[in-house]
Amino acid sequence: MVSHSELRTLFCAADAVCFDVDSTVIREEGIDELAKFCGVEDAVSEMTRRAMGGAVPFQVALAERLALIQPSREQVQRLLAEHPPHLTPGVRMFSLDLEEM
Structure with missing residues (x-):
């Protein structure tokens, strides 16, 4: 499992981040x-x-x-x-x- 600080480092270094919205960010x-x-x-x-x-x-x-x-x-x-x-x-x-x- 990635730690909170490792996750923060990954996000700060990323040029872009994508999320699956349906049934992930929203429930529907x-x-x-x-x-x-x-x-x-x-x-x-x-x-x-x-x-x-x-x-x-x-x-x-x-x-x-x-x-x-x-x-x-x-x-x-x-x-x-x-x-x-x-x-x-x-x-x-x-x-x-x-x-x-």
């Missing part, structure tokens, strides 16, 4: 929530299952799911307003630690 899977909101949850869930099983490449599965959902900007904004994402426990403290660097 954004595309699944959007599919549910737009009324196509079952079809999108099946596509997600196939992609997670390796039957479909990620980019193809993402494109297929978005084509099925066809979300408008208004729908995305309403989803976020009515069902805002929830941070995963500990993420806020982690981000505060990064700000101190």
Whole structure:
């Protein structure tokens, strides 16, 4: 396990850091929530299952799911307003630690 000071050193030396947001930084899977909101949850869930099983490449599965959902900007904004994402426990403290660097 990496110590707090080692982690701090790694982050300070990095040019960029990437995070998986869905089910990592936030508790929800954004595309699944959007599919549910737009009324196509079952079809999108099946596509997600196939992609997670390796039957479909990620980019193809993402494109297929978005084509099925066809979300408008208004729908995305309403989803976020009515069902805002929830941070995963500990993420806020982690981000505060990064700000101190």
